[in-house]
Amino acid sequence: MTGTHPLSPPQDVDRVVDGLFRRASGRLVSSLTRRLGAHHMDLAQECVQDALAQALHTWPYGGVPGEPEAWLYRVAVNRAIDALRRDNLGRAKLSDPTMIEELAHGQGHSPVVDDELAMMFMCCHPDIPPPHRVALTLKTVGGLSVDEIAAAFLIDPQTLAQRLVRAKRQIRDQQLVLDVPEPSQLPARLESLLDAIYLLFNEGYSAHSGDQLIKSDLCDEAIRLVRLLVADHRTNRPEVRALLALMLFHAAREASRTSIDGSLLLLAEQDRSLWNPELTAEAFRMFEQSMTGPKTPYHIEAAIASVHAASPSFPQTNWARIRELYDELLEFKPTPVIAMNRAIAVGHDAGPQAGLAALQVLARDPHLARYHLLPAAQAAFSVAIGAQTQAIAFYRLALELAPSAPDKRLLEAKLAAYREG
Amino acid sequence: MPKFMIIPREQPKGLTASPAEMEKILQKYMAWTANLAKAGKLDHGNKLKDGQGRVVGVFGGEKGPKVTVTDGPHMESKEIMGGYWVLNAADYNEAQALVMDCPHLQFGTLEIRQVDEM
Incomplete structure (x- = not known):
């Protein structure tokens, strides 16, 4: 495919929108792989990478083309044609010459979301x-x-x-096959x-x-x-909307999850005024629109997130409802981690003693033996009933198991604050 | 005002970097040229046509020297020039000062040559 694109002057920096390369790369690899056939996925990736490198090597001098993505796609397609023709010359005919000609003449071009x-x-x-x-x-x-x-x-x-x-x-x-399924x-x-x-x-x-x-x-x-x-329209189904709602509820809380010094904050400590109101509103809308089909685990998890999003503060959370939802979720996915979250909800709903009892049962599960959040929860409920020695022992165990530096810092801060208080 | 041609040698590595990394490098270049343009120091820049070119030379053969033309330079070559800039500067000192913060210096050299305007 020939033809030139008008080049914008070099000072036109705004054209390089943030994330263009990463986004374009995904679209171009998908489109090119679809044209070349799934077995040529590696070639498609190489050609797109080459096209990006070519942009990096030339755009600084001539400016960003008027349609950057179309430019990149054309370069990638040309690379693919060259490579396939070379292969066909060198060895037995590997690729369908018609496919190469179609590519060369720009048929079925321009990447699409599909x-x-x-x-x-x-x-x-x-x-x-x-x-x-x-x-x-x-x-x-x-x-x-x-x-x-x-x-x-x-x-x-x-x-x-x-x-x-x-x-x-x-x-x-x-x-x-590279296709949206029937x-x-x-x-x-x-x-x-x-x-x-x-x-x-x-x-x-x-x-x-x-x-x-x-x-x-x-x-x-x-x-x-x-x-x-x-x-x-083919994939806009209730469970998809539920998953989006679930992720949006969590994403809305992103800014409140860490303190100024970068350490993690628990839900109880998060400043709810930092929750993103637009994302939360979109999450609620999406959640409502997800109720049109059979219930899936995504629906239940979105419901749990929605209860948190709807409550003005941690103590005012409707824990009875959250406990119910975890019961329901356990039926779908009887995993130890969900059982643990349910036990924590029990503790907030029915009191710390009930929470400790429920967690105690789970502590015997070998799958949770090395999971630091279990002793961390046990420590928190022990603090609530004033069992000091027990609380410190649980914090120490949690610290020992914590997988990352932010997790460790969080627990150390809790332990130190508790000892001082 | 005198004009100076800026000829970049070597290229930023593209083959192993991720798309996001390449974009970051590109943005540094674009910000650099944007600043020069704003200050009225960038006369123009040109990118060179991709994947084409000829190398012409005279080489000695069995029957004496002969002009030889080969395709190239090839894109695989790291020596290849992707383009060049022409800057407005009072003298070599200013031209040199202008390219001191050019992101290209991370990857290769810049040759500065004054255009002889007779």
Whole structure:
């Protein structure tokens, strides 16, 4: 494809909108992979990376093109055509010459949102294990590098690279197709996609250490992906709206989760005036619109978040309702962590003794043996009943198990404050 | 006012950086040129056409020297120039001062040459 784009003067810096490269990279990789075929995913990624490098090497001198994304796509497509023609010359014909000609003549060009949706569905195919789904989605649609994803998940970049290789091999071997699934298959396929996005959001939201900037990128990316699903009539389903509501409720609280010195604050200590009213309002709207279908765990988790969002202060929280919701959630997902959260709700609802009793039962669960939030909760309820020695012992145990520096600082501050008080 | 051509050598690494990292570098360049333009110091800049070019040279062969034309420079080469700037400056000292904070210095060198306006 030839033709020149008018170049804006070099001083036109505003054209480079924040995040253009990462966003464009996701869209372009999706579109190009769709044109080339899923087995050419690596080539598509290389070509898009080349196009970004080309922009980096030339835009400083000539300015940002009038349509930056179209410029990038054209460069990436040209790279792909060159590479495929080279391959076809060198060895036996690997690629369909018609496909190359179509690419060369610009047929079916210009990336569309549908390409991104299709890519998400393929990366999150139910046959691909969930952690691999997340990694692949972030690499392709999210435009994050292996190092960035590895830093966010606190895993070795090589381990992550291997996950990506395995996931891509699976796509090739099973000949997975890059398409938005047919209506009959959509609900099941959507479930595995939402699983992955939920995992992605949790990873970004959790208090483990890691690069904070990338962490909030993960949350933003998860929200952006669900918004794409809500915006498309095929995927705008009740459970999708519930997941978006759930994430928006949490995102609205983001600013209040850390104190000025960067240490973590518990829900009880957060300054609720810092909660983002627009995001909360949107979350409530979305939550209301999610009530049109069967109840899913996302609905219940969104409901729990909505109870917190609706209460003016921590003590005024409707704990009885939260306890009920956790009971319901346990039926869907009988996991130890949800059981622990339920026990904490019991403590706030029926009193610290009841909470301690419920937590005591769970402390015997081997899955929770190394989970620092369990002794942390036991410590807090022990403080409430005035059992000093017991409270200090629980705090010490929690400190020992705390996985990250922010978690440790939070517990140390609690312990110190308690001893002084 | 005299004009000075700024010729960048080497390029920022693009192949291993993430899209976000590349964008950060690009924004530094754009902010730098924007500041120069605001101060009236940037005469113009030009990007060079992508992926094209010829290298012409005279080389000795068996039957004597011969003009040879090859395709290139190739994009893979880190020596390739993506473009150049022309700045307005009173003299070499000012031109030099103007490029001291150019983000390109992180990656390579800048050659400054005064345009001879006869």
